Amino acid sequence: MTANPPVIVGVDGSPAAFGAVRWAADEALLMGRPLLIVHAVELHGPYGRIVDEHGIAVDAATEIRHWQPGLDVTTATWHGEPARVLVEHSRHASLVVVGSRGSGGFRSLLVGSVGVHLAGYAHCPVLVVHHAERWAGPESLLPRHRPIVVGADGSSAGEHALGLAFAEAAARSVPLTAVRTWHEPEHRRGRSTTSADIGEITARELEADLEPWRAEYPDVPVRAHVAHGPSVPVLLDEARDALMIVLGSRGRGGFQSLAPGSVAQQVLEHSAAPVLVARQG
Template identity: 70%
Template sequence: MKDPFLHQEGVMATNRQPVIVGIDGSPASFGAVRWAADEAVRLRLPLKIVHALEMHGPFEEDVDEHGLAIDAANEIRHLSPGLHVTTASWYGEPARVLVELSRHARLVVVGSRGSGGFSSLLVGSVGIHLAGHAHCPALVVHHAERWSGPESSLPYGRPVVVGADGSADGELALGLAFAEAAARTVPLVAVRTWHEPEHRWGLSAGRTVLAANTRRELETDLEPWQAKYESVAVDLRVEHCPSVPVLLDAARGALMVVLGARGRGGFEGMRLGAVSRQVLEHADVPVLVARQS
């Protein structure tokens, strides 16, 4: 059992990979900065604010002549005294810049849509690309403009929802979700769905048996994490239903949804599974996609 968000104090003292957040000057991007700062404070890590300059030129770091990242850093230092904040500006396409920088980050954060997004889309191309290709966990903050002003408090006290499908990436998601819930002192809702297998010959097990087996498997997967995070209250949600509608329903009123990048049914080589992508595209709350740092 390996926890990709290690909250032990000794580990935090020796591993200083930053939380990275991408900005573009939109209200949503500063809302994402506030979420990133909150995560950095909880993880006891520095925050790095990155502005990708979408212009022709070499893929390299540049002096922030525009001052956008610097302005964001000054504002967040005022809201989070004591947080170590650095800035960087790069020439290059934002998604590519953030993916490359994620190689040396603990977490990378973006708003779901920046200044170039279409109003009809809940999540932009940068968020989708980052969730599928980042080298560390990626947090996509939906409707991040809700928290762009200092007068808007982040939604504390709500439960964390996790999609726990029994896959290797699902195990990473459990570790992240328990760490988030423990750090915020909120309950955790673990979601697993089941389907009746199709048989050409014979009858499948009854629905009651299948539901009981699925619940038992989920309880087994949760046991080591519950032993590690004893303070986290866990609610199990096991349903005979496609995964996406159940996860979206559970997300209503939640703090965030935590998912593995690919589930059990994902094809080798796929960077983002169908369920994770659909939840990412339609959820109304931040979505944290688990990836091994």
């Protein structure tokens, strides 16, 4: 990886893609990274068409340079399936950003689409910006003062998600809400442990996981939220007024995978807020 790996954003000429570009530029500025705008073209005709298509990435770069003149912006247009092109570029990136609506490869978050594919296979964190067309116009202000929500399940992937969430919250000067859910065991040996006990144990475990991050980021206000029941409705409810929601790509319990029907995939498909998936290379 390069000394200062870029934030990469995929474009396809749609308003949603340009909304994702604005989010990517914002992330690049906050984290002190350059921005690389990538357009992937699945050619079905003469190869010369790729030259014409490069205008999509160039036009996006021109708009972003007007919006943020101090940002280092470059472009690239590649022949290939968008998901595969972006996964390959993610090997040398700090973050990959895509919109959840658009034409071509960025149309949806159905299984196999670009967003889900990246969330499962990228070599760096992935930010999926839902309904990104909301931020396509220069008059549309990106959210600034909303909290960040992170799913903290106690796994190594959840720990990576906590690190990303704290870094985002610190860079944006916003509060952080850490969510952990618990389920009552179906079969309990004896009755010495009550539901209240399990809830208290879960809360203590979450506080212990948060402690080193609180010490590293003392200026980030943190709220720990422990809930009994399924993870998806809790996370989606917290995300209603959130700036973004951060999840590990693998873990235990509710955040274990990106398989169909998993919590991570359901959150990706249904969250109103952008979702940052803490992929690791």
